[in-house]
Amino acid sequence: MLADKDLEMFLLLCLLLLVTADPVSAQTPINITVSVGSTAVLPCDLSRESSALSSSESPHVQWRISSGVVFETHPEKPHQGEGYEGRVDVPEDQLRNGDCCLFLNNVTTEDEGEYECYLLENQTDSSLPSKRVFQQRVNLVVKKSEINSSARRDSSTVPDVYVFVKKSQTESSGLNLTCLATGFYPKDLKMRLRRFTTSLPDHLLTSSGVRPNGDGTYQLRKSVDVQEEDTAGYDCSVEHSALQDPVIKPWDGTYSGSSGDNRWIIGGVVVGLLLLVSIVIGIIVCKRRKSKSPSQSPPAGGEGTPLSPVPPQPVVNGSCVRNKTDEDTEMVEEDQQEEE
The missing domain is CATH 2.60.40.10 (Immunoglobulins)
Structure with a gap:
């Protein structure tokens, strides 16, 4: 069993974890x-x-x-x-x-x-x-x-392609799937967001258009809103003159979520810590009450309490005779003085 000081230190650490809990770290x-x-x-x-x-x-x-x-x-x-x-x-x-x-x-x-x-x-x-x-x-x-930056304008560079997901800004129960291609040259690039290898129509997509980067290359981004319960089969296909084959980046349907969407995880951690703190407080209170309660003396002759030794009584003709005391000696002397 931990000492009171150890329990108090443990309780302080738990409270510190509650105060310093950072929802950002869960994202x-x-x-x-x-x-x-x-x-x-x-x-x-x-x-x-x-x-x-x-x-x-x-x-x-x-x-x-x-x-x-x-x-x-x-x-x-x-x-x-x-x-x-x-x-x-x-x-x-x-x-x-x-x-x-x-x-x-x-x-x-x-x-x-x-x-x-x-x-x-x-x-x-x-x-x-x-x-x-x-x-x-x-x-x-x-x-x-x-390839150094000075050669980019005179040669083709391969695009870097990324797929990421966030909560949709237009659909309360939806997600926003985005495909980003950047660092490519020349600027002509074909990007398609697909589902089960079928291209999604343009009217469902939001496009940034091809934009220049500061190093002479370009970037393009397209996105589409999807339902959280219907995320299977999506990918991004990119074709460019610097690529021998199209780059296909699939989305596995998972969504890491934002700091607000991790509130259940954070809430569970907080509840668990509060429960642990409550248990520790209960242990400390019980131990202190027990230490302050008056101890009960065991009954006379009980286990752990030695009895005072009783001197044996002499036996005369089957009867017990008590031992002579100082008081008896004084009485005998007084009787002798009266007889004289």
């Missing part, structure tokens, strides 16, 4: 792999419940890494973090539609790492800083390029 990141010198497009779409989409102003968005801010939108002049000056941007036209993708040009190996997208919301008290609402985490992997 699975999207993995993006690009080559050195190319342009990385880090996806982030605002959730359909976001009040920022109903505002007349563009959403206030911030991209961060562990060491600080990478990019933050601003009405006058966007903020670009140290080391990212002139290389990062979130286009204003797509931002108004809830598309907060970060364009990172001329990628270097130092850019590799986890990026997080936040929506900044003003609080009722203007003296308080803006509240950060987590949106998306992206893990950027940078690989060495076999």
Whole structure:
């Protein structure tokens, strides 16, 4: 059994876990792999419940890494973090539609790492800083390029193709499946979102159109809304002159979810910790009550209580005769004095 101090320390650790529980950590990141010198497009779409989409102003968005801010939108002049000056941007036209993708040009190996997208919301008290609402985490992997940037305009480069999923902004019970091709040259590229190898009609798709990257290559993104209960058979097919065969990226139908969709997981962890804390508190209370309760003395002659030895009584003619005491001696002396 643990000592009281050990139990109290354990209880303190449990409470600390409850206080520091971070829902962001429960969100699975999207993995993006690009080559050195190319342009990385880090996806982030605002959730359909976001009040920022109903505002007349563009959403206030911030991209961060562990060491600080990478990019933050601003009405006058966007903020670009140290080391990212002139290389990062979130286009204003797509931002108004809830598309907060970060364009990172001329990628270097130092850019590799986890990026997080936040929506900044003003609080009722203007003296308080803006509240950060987590949106998306992206893990950027940078690989060495076999073709230098100066040669890209004179040769074909293969597109990097990605498939990722988020909650739909238009359907409450739907998902948004997106296919992204980036880093390709020349700009002519054919992208098809398919289901069971059949191309989906254009009127169901949303396309960004072919856009230039900062290194002379291009990127294209298309997306479609799908139902959560009907996710089988989807893939993305990309054809380009630099490819011998089309690149086909299937979607396995799984959805990692956003921070809000992991609320059941987080709630279960919190409930479990609360239950554990309750048990520990109960043990501590019971032990303290037991230690404070008065101890009961065992009955006389009971087990564990030695009895005082009783001197044996002499026996005379079958009768017990008590031992002579000092009082008896004094009485005998008084009788002798009276006789004299």
